[in-house]
Amino acid sequence: MRHPSDGTLRRLVDEPAGVADTDRSHVASCPKCEAGLAAARDDAATVALHFEISDISGREVDEAWQRLLANPAATGLAASAASAASAASAGLAGAAGAGGLALPGVPGVPGVPGAGGLASPGSAGRSARWRALLRSPVIAGIAVAALLAGAGAAAAANWLPIFRAERVAPLVIVPSDLVQLPELSGYGKLEITSAPRVRQVADAAAAKEGAGLGVPQVAELPRGVTGEPSYRVGDKATATFTFSAAKAAQTAAADGRSLPPMPAGLDGSQFRLSAGPGVAATWAEARGVPALIVARAVAPAAFSGGVPFETARDYLLSLPGLPASVASQLRSFSGDGTLPLIVKAGREESFTADVGGVQGTVLATRDGAMAGVIWVDDGLVTVVGGSLSTDEVLEVARGLTWQR
Amino acid sequence: MRERKDGVSFPRPDLEQVFRAAYPRVVAVAARVLGNRHEAEDIAQEVFLTFGRSAVPAGEATGWLSVAAAHTALNHLRTGRRRASREETVGAAETTAPDVAETVIARDERRRVRAALARLPRKQAVALVLRHSxxxxxxxxxxxxxxxxSVGTTVRRAESALREELNRHAPSE
Known part of the structure; x- marks a missing residue:
């Protein structure tokens, strides 16, 4: 009789009821198959030992469920829009972590699970979370990106404007590169000089007054989105970054690398980042998950305390931690006012579409769960996003009017 | 709750029920791949978020979630090594409730198991982890x-390959 396959022998180890009687009888009387069964049993036991894990208690399940409900990624769009409204900091283009959407790559978009987000208004922990955001390699890396994307040379004068977002373009990053982006805090000191203070306000009139911007009016809500929106506003936010040669050398040394020589004048030089104010309207669902968000903020800008833009750009692009693919994309943005919008390769996709005569960048998660469109027009960056299709967000974006 | 144009309700109404039933298994699947409970819990969160936005039939939820956890954890294993090794250094000192596996298996061995798992053909790795879960x-x-x-054959091949990899990289050899 033919010997049973290795797969059948393996099944005999832990699911013998699934094996035919004839095979079982054969194995019992065949030394070769018995040896094969013993080998299968040994290998299975070895692997099982390496796969041992501790039990998960009911309490841990409860805690995990609460964590899921509170996860910023679950309300990622709310966080994003609130941040857009707050225009938290110049050029801190958003990036999403696992499961999040790199949606509104505008100012300080959190999207990074665990980073806290800026969605919930009025909490005392906001400034801490905001600092945490800035410490995140992704966000801080994008602050570097914003500096790199700056336009024009800054001569030796006070706070010369070197960047004003005029458009957005996707910056495609593979996850492994994402974790390699340098942390800005490793090259100097980043200080929040003015926090965005995102807060919920009573109605459209209060939002208009609080932000000093028009509030959005949606011509036709997508199917399933109903009711009145809630409004959030955020103040203008500013941050200052001061280069430090000593800190940069220390960071590089800790990572076993050596820094390229820092150009004269860069040590101690300052850059100021600013964005906002902003306003967001959110149509929420049960459990606070946003169905639709429309947000607008004064576009991010960067200013130099004296160092020529090219000097800072060339040096930053030469940093050992910056992945080559990212550096090359940033180099192509350089000098034209493009705000880089992080798109995670493989998880999200982006394309451009016309929004009222302006080119918008559409982003969507590949699972189709969320989509958004972002564009810059006349110094204002606008985001429309939600648990919608790309067609739906574009429809809303094209039909927007602004109550001034 | 509302319905999108494509007919998918978000978030799905059965999410909590499915979560409570399947969470331990989803964490277990990811933990077997990663050898780290904390990271596995993060993966589980990610997987349930995706599930919450999906239209996967409830009857297929366990299988879908298990496969998603295995793939996500394997992706994490393959692309996030640099970050993981960084975090492991920090996390090691902070661990207050060590996994059983951590007390039984030396860290170096644990690392070799995960490296070997990452080198397996994807289908073998997933089948192996699911069966052991x-x-x-x-x-x-x-x-x-x-x-x-063919499940037995796939699992057997995976176990055999894993054993060989472990033997090949064993410190005594």
Whole structure:
């Protein structure tokens, strides 16, 4: 009789009821198959030992469920829009972590699970979370990106404007590169000089007054989105970054690398980042998950305390931690006012579409769960996003009017 | 709750029920791949968020979630090594409730198991982890679109390859 396959022998180890009687009888009387069964049993036991894990208690399940409900990624769009409204900091283009959407790559978009987000208004922990955001390699890396994307040379004068977002373009990053982006805090000191203070306000009139911007009016809500929106506003936010040669050398040394020589004048030089104010309207669902968000903020800008833009750009692009693919994309943005919008390769996709005569960048998660469109027009960056299709967000974006 | 144009409700109404039933298994699957409970819990959160936005039928939820956890954890293993090694250095000192595996298996060995797992063909790795996480042969077959008869073969090959890898990289050799 033919010997049973290795797969059948393996099944005999832990699911013998699934094996035919004839095979079982054969194995019992065949030394070769018995040896094969013993080998299968040994290998299975070895692997099982390496796969041992501790039990998960009911309490841990409860805690995990609460964590899921509170996860910023679950309300990622709310966080994003609130941040857009707050225009938290110049050029801190958003990036999403696992499961999040790199949606509104505008100012300080959190999207990074665990980073806290800026969605919930009025909490005392906001400034801490905001600092945490800035410490995140992704966000801080994008602050570097914003500096790199700056336009024009800054001569030796006070706070010369070197960047004003005029458009957005996707910056495609593979996850492994994402974790390699340098942390800005490793090259100097980043200080929040003015926090965005995102807060919920009573109605459209209060939002208009609080932000000093028009509030959005949606011509036709997508199917399933109903009711009145809630409004959030955020103040203008500013941050200052001061280069430090000593800190940069220390960071590089800790990572076993050596820094390229820092150009004269860069040590101690300052850059100021600013964005906002902003306003967001959110149509929420049960459990606070946003169905639709429309947000607008004064576009991010960067200013130099004296160092020529090219000097800072060339040096930053030469940093050992910056992945080559990212550096090359940033180099192509350089000098034209493009705000880089992080798109995670493989998880999200982006394309451009016309929004009222302006080119918008559409982003969507590949699972189709969320989509958004972002564009810059006349110094204002606008985001429309939600648990919608790309067609739906574009429809809303094209039909927007602004109550001034 | 509302319905999108494509007919998917978000978030799905059965999310909590499915979560409570399947969470331990989803964490277990990811933990077996990663050898780290904390990271596995993060993966589980990610997987349930995706599930919450999906239209996967409730009856297929366990299989879908298990496969998603295995793939996500394997992706994490393959692309996030640099970050993981960084975090491991920090996390090691902070661990207050060590996994059973951590007390039984030396860290170096644990690392070698994960490296070996990452080198397996993807289908073998997933089938192996699912079977060791308690999915029946029929469930593994359905989840991976295999014939029930070939599940044993796939798992056996994976175990054999893993054992060989472990032997090859064993410190004594």
């Amino acid at each position: 308690g999915l029946s042969y029929a469930e593994v077959a359905a989840a991976l679109d295999l014939s029930p008869g």
